Amino acid sequence: MSRLSYGHRVELHSNSAAKALLSLMERKKTNLCVSVDVTSKASFLTIIDAVGPDVCLVKTHIDIIEDFDQDLITKLQELSAKHDFLIFEDRKFADIGNTVALQYSQGVHKIASWAHITNAHPVPGPGIIAGLGSVGHPLGRGLLLLSEMSTKGNLATGLYTESAVEMARQNRDFVIGFIAMSRDSLHQKEKDDSEDFLILTPGVGLDTYGDTMGQQYKTPYEVVFNRGCDVIIVGRGIYGDGKNIDISSVQTQAKRFRQEGWNAYLKRIDG
Numbered sequence: 001m002s003r004l005s006y007g008h009r010v011e012l013h014s015n016s017a018a019k020a021l022l023s024l025m026e027r028k029k030t031n032l033c034v035s036v037d038v039t040s041k042a043s044f045l046t047i048i049d050a051v052g053p054d055v056c057l058v059k060t061h062i063d064i065i066e067d068f069d070q071d072l073i074t075k076l077q078e079l080s081a082k083h084d085f086l087i088f089e090d091r092k093f094a095d096i097g098n099t100v101a102l103q104y105s106q107g108v109h110k111i112a113s114w115a116h117i118t119n120a121h122p123v124p125g126p127g128i129i130a131g132l133g134s135v136g137h138p139l140g141r142g143l144l145l146l147s148e149m150s151t152k153g154n155l156a157t158g159l160y161t162e163s164a165v166e167m168a169r170q171n172r173d174f175v176i177g178f179i180a181m182s183r184d185s186l187h188q189k190e191k192d193d194s195e196d197f198l199i200l201t202p203g204v205g206l207d208t209y210g211d212t213m214g215q216q217y218k219t220p221y222e223v224v225f226n227r228g229c230d231v232i233i234v235g236r237g238i239y240g241d242g243k244n245i246d247i248s249s250v251q252t253q254a255k256r257f258r259q260e261g262w263n264a265y266l267k268r269i270d271g
Ligand code: S5P
Pocket: 035, 037, 061, 090, 148, 149, 150, 151, 179, 202, 203, 204, 215, 233, 234, 235, 236, 237
């Protein structure tokens, strides 16, 4: 499955967010998602405008923005239209269905109203998909399950990962794929040729192997070519520590990761 082009895989999905993302990657020729983990509205929007031409997806942690307001969402949507990228709120929902439905739709951030894609930990069981789906599915949103994590010592392995894949298989209209470190968990159990999940992979770097808090980095080549993942998620590798942002360096790094990710993908589909 991972040898098919992004464009060919559009038809294998019924979910509109999955279709939109695959079409966009094919059209724009990028599998780079930038994770914009900065805390001020100004830096957030500046980085997104700078990397916008090179990304298929912008990943947000909207709850870390100190001066969040509705205007930030309006501006984020304007940048999404200007540069042609989708928005992924990395909310990592992890509660019972009823609670996550409220967290997804209500409160200050009203995530479902602007994020094309969000994600959830499978730990509560299928009720979390039912809760999020009751809000997101009618809006054409897509959900990713965290079936694996990038950090040292994480517990999302073995049976946990396999169970996450099974939960996704029961909900393919809304669960479009996984946050995972490789395609292996799917290959072993792939049931039929029409099954296609997106694999989005964080913990991607080119110049460092990790941080002091358990993060572990792999190269875009390792992730996309060797491990069959679809989207590389890069944060600090592009904008450093988020202080004193140097826009030309942010743009240079974004282009560098984009090129590495795309070349690895071309080599993969070339077989
Ligand atoms: O297992 C994970 C899952 C996620 S979504 N490991 C991760 O690092 N992430 C997210 O990816 C994390 O929350 C952060 O926003 C981003 C990685 O950032 P970086 O600066 O280390 O590239």
